[in-house]
Amino acid sequence: DTGVSQDPRHKITKRGQNVTFRCDPISEHNRLYWYRQTLGQGPEFLTYFQNEAQLEKSRLLSDRFSAERPKGSFSTLEIQRTEQGDSAMYLCASSFTGGSSYEQYFGPGTRLTVT
Amino acid sequence: AQSVTQLGSHVSVSEGALVLLRCNYSSSVPPYLFWYVQYPNQGLQLLLKYTSAATLVKGINGFEAEFKKSETSFHLTKPSAHMSDAAEYFCAVGGANSKLTFGKGITLSVRP
Numbered sequence: 001d002t003g004v005s006q007d008p009r010h011k012i013t014k015r016g017q018n019v020t021f022r023c024d025p026i027s028e029h030n031r032l033y034w035y036r037q038t039l040g041q042g043p044e045f046l047t048y049f050q051n052e053a054q055l056e057k058s059r060l061l062s063d064r065f066s067a068e069r070p071k072g073s074f075s076t077l078e079i080q081r082t083e084q085g086d087s088a089m090y091l092c093a094s095s096f097t098g099g100s101s102y103e104q105y106f107g108p109g110t111r112l113t114v115t
Numbered sequence: 116a117q118s119v120t121q122l123g124s125h126v127s128v129s130e131g132a133l134v135l136l137r138c139n140y141s142s143s144v145p146p147y148l149f150w151y152v153q154y155p156n157q158g159l160q161l162l163l164k165y166t167s168a169a170t171l172v173k174g175i176n177g178f179e180a181e182f183k184k185s186e187t188s189f190h191l192t193k194p195s196a197h198m199s200d201a202a203e204y205f206c207a208v209g210g211a212n213s214k215l216t217f218g219k220g221i222t223l224s225v226r227p
Contacts, residue, residue, distance in 0.1 A: 042205050042217030097212045102147050102166050106158035
């Protein structure tokens with residue numbers, strides 16, 4: 001169990017640029033979640049996948065945001081035409097629905113700064 | 116709909132003192148409740164969880180929490196604070212295998 005990993009850990013970009021983040025979940029986990037955390041706030045749900053299917057998207061996820069999990073393993077989150085309001089920590093979590101623990105394991109996050 | 120209220124943004128205790136971090140929730144379905152801890156520039160680590168079994172839940176690092184349905188509360192306690200407990204603590208509510216709704220978090224400071 002190597003844990004959830006995210007890449008990059010930090011990203012600085014200029015307003016209007018596109019950025020893409022990657023999340024590698026724990027290998028046997030079938031669910032993958034994306035959350036966003038702004039300074040002084042708790043994480044807010046963005047979207048989640050079960051295997052390769054995207055099952056729910058938050059209203060926070062504007063049209064500029066898109067997420068994929070093409071083979072049911074790693075996932076990418078892309079933000080197009082970034083805005084300063086997109087500056088936040090983007091957290092990925094994974095879980096396994098076959099047991100009874102219901103625990104989500106979080107990665108270290110990608111901190112995005114839009115200048 | 117689900118929500119979490121964590122009153123106060125900052126709690127300061129002396130080393131060795133009792134830690135009490137409050138969490139109240141609202142949920143239209145039987146809740147699953149979690150406490151996570153976050154150290155600076157890191158992700159979230161699960162401290163403990165309530166998933167409809169025992170109402171008094173013990174977690175890592177000496178923390179425990181009690182689920183009180185009548186009070187819609189899930190307060191986190193630790194009998195004796197340690198300097199290493201200084202961090203941000205988040206309470207979260209969810210259903211079985213569903214998204215989590217987090218509170219705003221409480222920053223715990225521990226004075227020597």
